[in-house]
Amino acid sequence: MQQGIAQGGLKHPDDAKLHLGEAYLLAGKSADAVKTFTAVQGSDGTRDLARLWLTQSKGSS
Numbered sequence: 001m002q003q004g005i006a007q008g009g010l011k012h013p014d015d016a017k018l019h020l021g022e023a024y025l026l027a028g029k030s031a032d033a034v035k036t037f038t039a040v041q042g043s044d045g046t047r048d049l050a051r052l053w054l055t056q057s058k059g060s061s
Contacts, residue, residue, distance in 0.1 A: 005017060012046075014040045014046040015046055017037075017050070018040055018046050018049055018053070020036050021036035021040070021050065021053055021057075022053065025053065025056070025057050030058075033053070033057045034054060034058070037053050037054040037057065038050075038054065
């Protein structure tokens with residue numbers, strides 16, 4: 001996922017970052033999850049979802 005996001009050209013890069021953050025969280029890499037969720041800047045609701053996941057990740061660490 002990281003490589004695909006880094007290559008660019010995605011239709012919905014913030015969606016991809018959101019899924020990457022979720023994967024990090026499920027893998028127990030909460031620091032990487034926080035960094036990824038913070039990078040989501042979409043105006044289509046993805047930023048709001050990332051902030052919710054961010055609170056979840058801080059609660060589980």
